[in-house]
Amino acid sequence: MFDSSEKSFDSSLSGLGNSSTYLDKDPLSSSLTELGSQQLPSVNAPVDYAGNTRATARAVGTLTATQTFSDWVGSADTNDYYSFNVTTPSNFSLSLTGLSADADVKLLNSSGTVISSSTAGDTTSESITTQLSGGIYYARVYRFSGDTNYSLSLNTTATPVDNTLATARAVGTLTGTQSFSDWVGTGDIDDYYSFNVGTPSNFSLSLTGLSADADVKLLDSSGGVISSSTASGNTSESITRQLSAGTYYARVYQCRGDTNYSLSLTATVTPVDNALDTARAVGTLTGTQSFSDWVGSADTNDYYSFNVGTQSNFSLSLTGLSADADVQLLDSSGGVISRSTASGNTSESITRQLSAGTYYARVYQFSGDTNYSLSLNATAVAPTPTPTPTPTPTPIPTDWYSQNLLDAQIITLTSSLAADGNLSRNDMISIFRDAKDGSVIDANELTDLRTLVSNSTLFTMADSVKVLSNKIANSDVAxxxxxxxxxxxGSSDTQMENLIGKWFLGTARPVASGTYSYVSGSLFQNGLSADDVYQGQVGDCYYVATLASIAQEKPNYIQNMFTDNGDNTFTVRFYNNGVADYVTVDRYLPTYSSGNAVYAGWGGGSYTSTSNELWVALAEKAYAQLAESGWSRSSTSTNSYAAISGGWMDTVIRQVAGLGTSSFEAVNMNQTQLINLVNSNQILTVGFVYAAGNTLGVVNGHAYTITAYNATNQTFHLRNPWGSTHADVTWSQLVSLRGIIEWSNT
Incomplete structure (x- = not known):
C-alpha cells in the first residue's frame, strides 16, 4: 500500500505542455524512486501564428532584407510553416534562436523538397545559409522534443555580381600588385576577378587571411584552368606562373565553411633571358665572370651567351641554390654539349675543353624556386707543339739503369726485362712485385717505381700499362x-699486392647483389649486335642502350675498348674528356643461385655455358669499377653497381667512344633530321622523362636505342635494353612524348 507521501496528479504542478512525474516511496526505505514519465495534456497552449502545413503556411511575401517572427512548437503544435518569395538570385540566411527545448528547422522548395536542414541538439540555435534563385520557398520549424518558444529570422540579399566569368570584378591591366578583400561561403561560393596582362609577365597570386577552407584557380580567357592551389584547411594559397599577353581570371571559391580572404595579384615583365635568341650577352669570355639571378615556376629558364676566342679550358659552377636547379652547356645551335643535374640544392658544375665559337649556358628549374650564382670561366689552352715522330725505341744503355735507379734488385730486373726496349703488362707486374722484397717497399724502391713510370716513353709500353702503372706507383682517388x-x-707487401690486384688483375670487384661466379664463354660470339644487350637489375638503361647503339653502328669501338690479357682478365678503356683511362676486370660476375646473371645478361644462360658472350656484362662491370675514380659519375661514387644507376646517353657516348655529342628534345628537331641520323652510322639513342601515363608502350624514365626507320608505316623502332617490350612510334608520337634524342656527332 502507498503511504501518505504518495502524490497524485495536481494540474498546478504541470507547466504548459510539460509532463508530471509520479514518485513512489519505497516502503523499505525513505528514498524516492522514479516510476516513469507520462505525457499529460497541455493546458492553455499559446496562440499559433504559423500554419501547420505548407497549404496553411504563414505568408511572409517577398523577402527582402531581414524579417523576424516569434512563435512556439511543442507536443500540441509540432510544425510551423512560413512561405516566402525570392525575386532574384540571392544569398539566403535563416536563424532559429531563443529555444528552451529541442526544435529544428528545414528550408523547402515550392514542392516541399528539402533544400537544407539544421538539426543541432538540445536548446542550441539553428541556422541555414545558402544561395537561392528566384521562386517560392518554405521554412519549416518543428519540434524534436519538449515545448519551446522560438525566434525565427529570415534574410535575403542579392547575389554579388562577381560570381561568374561574365560578371567578374574587372581589375584592368595588371601591373605591379593589386589586392582585394572579400569573402566566400555557402551564400557566395565563387568570386571571379578578370585582369589583363599587356606583355609576357611573371604572375603570382596569394590568397591569405582564411578562417575556413577556400581555394583558388587561375583561368585563361575561355575559363580553362591554367593552375590551381588547393591547400587544406585555412592554409594560405598561392600560384606562380609565367603568362603571355592576354585576358585571365582568378577564381576564389569555397571548399568548406565561410571565410573572409585577402587576394593579391602581381604581374612583372618577364626577363628577356628566357630563350636562346634573348640570352644575356656575356661577350668574349676571358677569366671568370659571375652572375646572380633566380629560376622558378615563373621563370623556368635563364640563358647566357658567350664567345670563346681560342681553344680554352671552360668551367662553370652553379651555387647558392635553395631548390633544385640544373644547368646545361649548349653549342651555337642549342645542342647540349654537357649537363649537370645533381639533385636537391646541391651545387652544379661543368668542365669541358671548348674550341673557338659561340656557346650558351642554360640555367633551368627542376623543382621549386631558387636564387643562384653562376660563374663562367675560360682559360686559353697553350698551343700543342707539333709532335716529333717517335722513333722505334732502341734498347736503353745499361748505364741508364744504374744512373737513374737506386735499388740494385730493381736495376737488375728492369734492365733484363727491358733488354728489347719493351716493358709489357706482365713485366711491370713483376717489377712491382720485386719491389716488395723484405715485405715492405722502402724509399729507394718507391722512388725507382716512380722513375720508371715517369720515363715510360723510353720504353715500348702500351698506354694502358702506363696509366695503370701510374695508379699504383703514384696515386689515384680510387x-x-x-x-x-x-x-x-713503408707500404706493406700486402698493400702492393692489393694495388696490383685492383689495377692489373681485376680483383677489386664492385659491390653487388648475388654471388660472384666465374663465367665461361667468350668476350664476343659471332660478332657484335644491339641484340647482345639485356639490362639486368640496376638502373643503367642509359648505359646499356648506348652500348647497344655502339655495337650496331660502330662495333669496332667496342672491340677496341677491350684488351684480352690472356689470363682471364680484360683491360677496359674509357675516355675522360678525350683522355684514355683504364680499369681491369676478371671473369667473375654476379649471379643468382640459379646461375643466371644478376646484372647485364650474357646470352648463354647459366654461368657455366660456353656459349656465353661476355662483352656487355664486362663493360658494365668495368663502368661500375670506374665510378670509384670520381670522374665518370659523381665525385663521391663508390666501386659498386649501385653507383651507375641513372644517367644520360650522351655522357656514355663521350666516355665509351670518345666522340662529341648532340642532344635535342624531339620538338626542336624535324622528322627528316632523325631519319638521316638513323641512316647514318652515328650512335643514336632516345630517353623519356615526360612520358608518364602514355599509351604507346614507352616506359617513362627509360632510355632506348633508335635502331631503324620503317618508311612504309613511318615509324621509328625503339629497342628496349630489357630485350623485350620494344616500341615503334611515329614522329608525331615521339614529339608528343617529348623524347630527348642524343647522338654522336660522327
Missing part, C-alpha cells in the same frame, strides 16, 4: 676510397 691507400715508403 686507392683511398677503396681503403687500400696510395703507395708510400
Amino acid at each position: 686507392n683511398t676510397r677503396s681503403t687500400i691507400g696510395n703507395l708510400f715508403a
Whole structure:
C-alpha cells in the first residue's frame, strides 16, 4: 500500500505542455524512486501564428532584407510553416534562436523538397545559409522534443555580381600588385576577378587571411584552368606562373565553411633571358665572370651567351641554390654539349675543353624556386707543339739503369726485362712485385717505381700499362676510397699486392647483389649486335642502350675498348674528356643461385655455358669499377653497381667512344633530321622523362636505342635494353612524348 507521501496528479504542478512525474516511496526505505514519465495534456497552449502545413503556411511575401517572427512548437503544435518569395538570385540566411527545448528547422522548395536542414541538439540555435534563385520557398520549424518558444529570422540579399566569368570584378591591366578583400561561403561560393596582362609577365597570386577552407584557380580567357592551389584547411594559397599577353581570371571559391580572404595579384615583365635568341650577352669570355639571378615556376629558364676566342679550358659552377636547379652547356645551335643535374640544392658544375665559337649556358628549374650564382670561366689552352715522330725505341744503355735507379734488385730486373726496349703488362707486374722484397717497399724502391713510370716513353709500353702503372706507383682517388691507400715508403707487401690486384688483375670487384661466379664463354660470339644487350637489375638503361647503339653502328669501338690479357682478365678503356683511362676486370660476375646473371645478361644462360658472350656484362662491370675514380659519375661514387644507376646517353657516348655529342628534345628537331641520323652510322639513342601515363608502350624514365626507320608505316623502332617490350612510334608520337634524342656527332 502507498503511504501518505504518495502524490497524485495536481494540474498546478504541470507547466504548459510539460509532463508530471509520479514518485513512489519505497516502503523499505525513505528514498524516492522514479516510476516513469507520462505525457499529460497541455493546458492553455499559446496562440499559433504559423500554419501547420505548407497549404496553411504563414505568408511572409517577398523577402527582402531581414524579417523576424516569434512563435512556439511543442507536443500540441509540432510544425510551423512560413512561405516566402525570392525575386532574384540571392544569398539566403535563416536563424532559429531563443529555444528552451529541442526544435529544428528545414528550408523547402515550392514542392516541399528539402533544400537544407539544421538539426543541432538540445536548446542550441539553428541556422541555414545558402544561395537561392528566384521562386517560392518554405521554412519549416518543428519540434524534436519538449515545448519551446522560438525566434525565427529570415534574410535575403542579392547575389554579388562577381560570381561568374561574365560578371567578374574587372581589375584592368595588371601591373605591379593589386589586392582585394572579400569573402566566400555557402551564400557566395565563387568570386571571379578578370585582369589583363599587356606583355609576357611573371604572375603570382596569394590568397591569405582564411578562417575556413577556400581555394583558388587561375583561368585563361575561355575559363580553362591554367593552375590551381588547393591547400587544406585555412592554409594560405598561392600560384606562380609565367603568362603571355592576354585576358585571365582568378577564381576564389569555397571548399568548406565561410571565410573572409585577402587576394593579391602581381604581374612583372618577364626577363628577356628566357630563350636562346634573348640570352644575356656575356661577350668574349676571358677569366671568370659571375652572375646572380633566380629560376622558378615563373621563370623556368635563364640563358647566357658567350664567345670563346681560342681553344680554352671552360668551367662553370652553379651555387647558392635553395631548390633544385640544373644547368646545361649548349653549342651555337642549342645542342647540349654537357649537363649537370645533381639533385636537391646541391651545387652544379661543368668542365669541358671548348674550341673557338659561340656557346650558351642554360640555367633551368627542376623543382621549386631558387636564387643562384653562376660563374663562367675560360682559360686559353697553350698551343700543342707539333709532335716529333717517335722513333722505334732502341734498347736503353745499361748505364741508364744504374744512373737513374737506386735499388740494385730493381736495376737488375728492369734492365733484363727491358733488354728489347719493351716493358709489357706482365713485366711491370713483376717489377712491382720485386719491389716488395723484405715485405715492405722502402724509399729507394718507391722512388725507382716512380722513375720508371715517369720515363715510360723510353720504353715500348702500351698506354694502358702506363696509366695503370701510374695508379699504383703514384696515386689515384680510387686507392683511398677503396681503403687500400696510395703507395708510400713503408707500404706493406700486402698493400702492393692489393694495388696490383685492383689495377692489373681485376680483383677489386664492385659491390653487388648475388654471388660472384666465374663465367665461361667468350668476350664476343659471332660478332657484335644491339641484340647482345639485356639490362639486368640496376638502373643503367642509359648505359646499356648506348652500348647497344655502339655495337650496331660502330662495333669496332667496342672491340677496341677491350684488351684480352690472356689470363682471364680484360683491360677496359674509357675516355675522360678525350683522355684514355683504364680499369681491369676478371671473369667473375654476379649471379643468382640459379646461375643466371644478376646484372647485364650474357646470352648463354647459366654461368657455366660456353656459349656465353661476355662483352656487355664486362663493360658494365668495368663502368661500375670506374665510378670509384670520381670522374665518370659523381665525385663521391663508390666501386659498386649501385653507383651507375641513372644517367644520360650522351655522357656514355663521350666516355665509351670518345666522340662529341648532340642532344635535342624531339620538338626542336624535324622528322627528316632523325631519319638521316638513323641512316647514318652515328650512335643514336632516345630517353623519356615526360612520358608518364602514355599509351604507346614507352616506359617513362627509360632510355632506348633508335635502331631503324620503317618508311612504309613511318615509324621509328625503339629497342628496349630489357630485350623485350620494344616500341615503334611515329614522329608525331615521339614529339608528343617529348623524347630527348642524343647522338654522336660522327
